[in-house]
Amino acid sequence: MEKGFEINFDKNTIDHLGIKLYSSFPPVIAEMISNSYDADAEYVQVKINYIDKIVSIIDDGHGMSHDELNKSFLVIGRNRREDEKTGLSKIKKRKVTGKKGLGKLAVFGIAKTIEVHSIKDGLKNAFRINYEQLKSAENSSYIPEVISEHLPTSEPNGTIVIIKDIKQKNITSIDDLAISLSSRFSFFDTDFSVTIENPNNKTENKPVTKSLYFDNLEKEYTWKFPEDFSEEIKKDIHLKFLNDHNVTGEIFTKKTPLKSSETGFLLYARKKLASEHVFFNDRSNDRFNSYVTGFFHIDFIDESNNDDIIATARQSILWDENEDIKTLKLGLDALVKKIGNDWKKKRKETKSKKIDKLIPDDFFNELSPVEKASLTKVKNALLSNSTDSNDVEPVIKVLDTMKSMYKFESFQAYVEDLQEDQLTLEAVTKIASDWEAIESKELAKVAVGRIQAIEQFEKYVNEDASESKVIQPFLEKFPWILDPRITSFEREITFKRILKENFEDEDLEEKNRRIDFLCNAVNGELIIIELKRPSIKISLKEIQQARRYERFIKEKYKNAYGNKVTTYLISDRYSMDDEALDMAESYENDGKLFIKSYSELLEKAKQFNQEFIKKYEEINNIKQDTNTKNS
Template sequence: MLDNKVLEISFDLNTIDHLGVKLYSTIPPMIAELVANAWDADATNVEIILKDEDIKSIIVKDNGLGMTFNELNNNFLKIGRNRRKDTHISKTKKGRNVLGKKGLGKLSVFGIGNKVTITTIKNNLKNEFCMEYNEMKKTKGRYKPQIICCDEKTNEASGTQIKLENIRRSSAFDAKNIVDNLSKRFTIFSNDFNVSVQRNNESPINVTNEEYLEENAQFSWSFPEDFKEKMNNELFVFATNKNIKGKIYTSKTPLISEKRGIVLFSREKLVQENSSFDERANDNFFQYMSGYFNVDFIDEDDEIDVISTDRKSIAWDSDNNQDLVTIKRFLNVIVRETQKKWRQARRTDKENFIVNSINFSYQEWLKELTAQERPLAKKLGDAILNNDSISEEDTKTYFGHIRDMFSFESFKDFTAQLDDLNALEDEKAIKVLTDWQYIEAKEMAKVAEGRIKTINQFEKYINQNVSETKVMQKFLEEFPWLLDPKMTSFEREVTYSRILKENFPEKDLPESNRRIDFLCSNNAGVVHIIELKRPRIKISFKEVNQIVSYLSFLKKHCPDGVNPDEIHAILISNNYNMDDDVREMYMSLKGNKKLTIKSYDDLLSQARFYNNEFIKKYTEINEYKKMNN
């Protein structure tokens, strides 16, 4: 029953306009105010329900203490009530820091919608009423909300629900955006205070602080734990005495602008949005940095308020507040110190990456260079490692170039053209590496041109059907890359007896001196037995059986460390004309990966393709440089 009870709110229309409609024009900060109210009411669960399939509405429902009819009138509907000052209570019954202070949060709803319905239950009594912004504007500062029920008995659990309707926006709700926004506005989310956001019939999303603060972090530093070496600094002493704590994170890749910078919390609620706290914020470091600090002391005074109404920033110049001046200086210094730590950590990570990916130790390599080579090599290497914009993959590529540079004579001529090597800057060092690709291509093209001449000579020998023992073996011994550009070691005229004597000296060995033409291994650890035949010879059972017997013997007596399954036989001739029974035998061996027959024409084609790629690349780079000079 109403029993002539009346709810009334006294206000100045300009106050609602400026502190409600205009101040809270987006959904996340409005919902944040209602979440803060739920926290102060000792709620453990808050549901945020977004409806936009038909008529839009937003519901924020908590299981907190709820409010009586009198508390609604005297507390909730009282604009500008400083709860902490009025009650002299800064902690809830559960020991939580009270977040409410200005008494203006309830006006936030009118920045989003025109109608709000409040339903609250306490002591098994339900009270419900609604307020309409358009109706409030018609009054002269004293508005009586419409009471829907008053002190109605109920068995429902205590709590408060706020439903917002007549919403002033046409676009669909974005639940993930609201979750992200809430995540960066509080540090209160836990199992004891669970907040979820649900849009229509989608699965609810729980709000966590990690969603914002620790996402994609590569490195992190905590204060004061990771800054022990600076604790004698007067600013760090100040921060410790004020119980300031926090973390700075850095990501592996640049952050989106909304997540860059340090945020400040006081009493577990946002009081300062993202800021670099450094006048040099255009530095590359700030694209990777985020973090937070808890500065509870700035909101402990119930009389003095240095936080903006929308909780976006601290009034840093407020009445020459010396504590605020000092904390800003502290944040400036700790950001700079973190920047130094970050650069060193990134550099170390890059060095470890190139060690693991290309087995190249930068520091050990420097020691191997001459006294004349080392200064330039170090300048180039340091420029890459210290450049924040260069990724690990690009670092690996550049160090591959640097390592190759110092093995080419042309590089010495190239470095002589550099202006001032003693003051080599990052930009100039990068240019050196970029230009080196041209020089490297030129060097490789010279090698390739020589190889093309060799290939042409090899082709003449094939066409002349020269002897495999007198000409082919000697020629391939001189130019083994014709067999396979990837081969790493070659031994000609390898005898089984010598192999066995070197690896099995204690055994009795057969006296036969069976011979193979080449025993080769590639960089994958595969061993090839290569048998050469005169280009036009017809392959018969004799040639096939001979190389298969070599293969079987070597597999049986292979040295330690060699996998018998990784020993393969290759027979080379240019005549594929085999009898049917020989071909059938070969196809069986080929299917079992025991034998491969290649033609000399195959070797020619492969060698031409491999080396022509270098010449083609050099030609492309040369043409490009001509066009851009």
């Protein structure tokens, strides 16, 4: 009967594949559980003594004989699949996860001592390996300390791995370890269950399930491959490749950004983690990446007993190893891009529905069709460019602000020139914060125009310009000089036939058979404006003519205006004789007729537009300062 145990090794291998490869607690425990799965175990207990810092992994697998321990377990770098000419477990025919024969060294990344106790067919064998003794061995072989050999027992088959002298100050909590193990394997089910326990506190125990890792995720949307992509698989060669190679998976997005340690995808081969938190395009930096996670089963990359596609520490896949692996990466990237586009569409639709519910029905009423179309374009762009948030209030606030800006032509032109990707909440909010500058620019344009109009009108008055040929057309263009209340007017309302029937030729000259301006005021009042040349002196005749016009209009439009008709007679000379003055004062007191001078109109126009004049002066000062600096 064979006695003793022996390891043959290169000393550097222990460091490279032990301490330097595994330095955290969860992946070490994962390697031990992987061995239990491959040994056809159905139940594994992980007991963590946090006080004494001892961890025991107990399974009910087929166990190992003394010979198997020596020739299989203790051989470093043994490819079990090649040696046994199969990639399946002995009893349950599971696709075994182990291949490189290095997992046993993982323990020395976190501890100094490991004990292995295994029972098979009524015999118990056990040994202890100490890292420091292993490293100090004089040659390339090491004799582990024997605990028991060929010891008869009635205990069932199985293996216990005990990890002692743990170097870590704080051992991972049971809850965190359970979540980590859940992410590392997809084989947890009724046929293989794992429970983590604290022997010093019976209330601390946690079953590990394959959904535990993703159960903690507050999911917004979920996609399954290939189930949700049947039509796309027919059209896209990359997705067809995935389907033909039996790639399956689920993709999840969260409403809010994931932690950086949670983003990306978990890839499983033979139900064991092959790569974690990975994306498939090194240049990808899409916002979508902050919201997406999930997993894929890619068993075909690990079907060979010889080819080695997965990095030893299970952190990455050798993507450039062969054409199939390269095509796999392209296919997964294509799938994720499609899901990213669908995610943006779903988020946009959800936000759009929320906005439509919150925006008042009359929100667009004040806008022209062109303005409405422009603002709708902005809304759609904002929704597309703000998929990283479900909050619709900032979008509504920006739209409301922009609506008030649309009365300024320069702002509309500015928005129309922006590309869709430039219409972000941040950019548009900045425009709103800079609105004072935009408004000042627009106000300056109005100021310049109004000041020029007032100056031109003053020039016409001083030159005694013709009221019909010069002043009247000018005031038609700038009616606010006459009265800021005027909203619309009709020039030269001529009633030649009607006026001829009502006024004798000798009393009304042909050229005067007209009303200069008939205007609508903001309060519904009708305003009659009669213009005279600035140098013409107002007499009783002009007053009477204006009053007769008023009576005629009242009679003609009595149903529309009733008595809301006011007449203005305008000239720059109204030094009247006593009789005309008495009549004018009487009419003015009754509110029937008002005589104004062009000079008075000019003064009122300047007062009313004082804000524009001030802005105009500021602009000129800025221009002068700029010119001085540049000269």
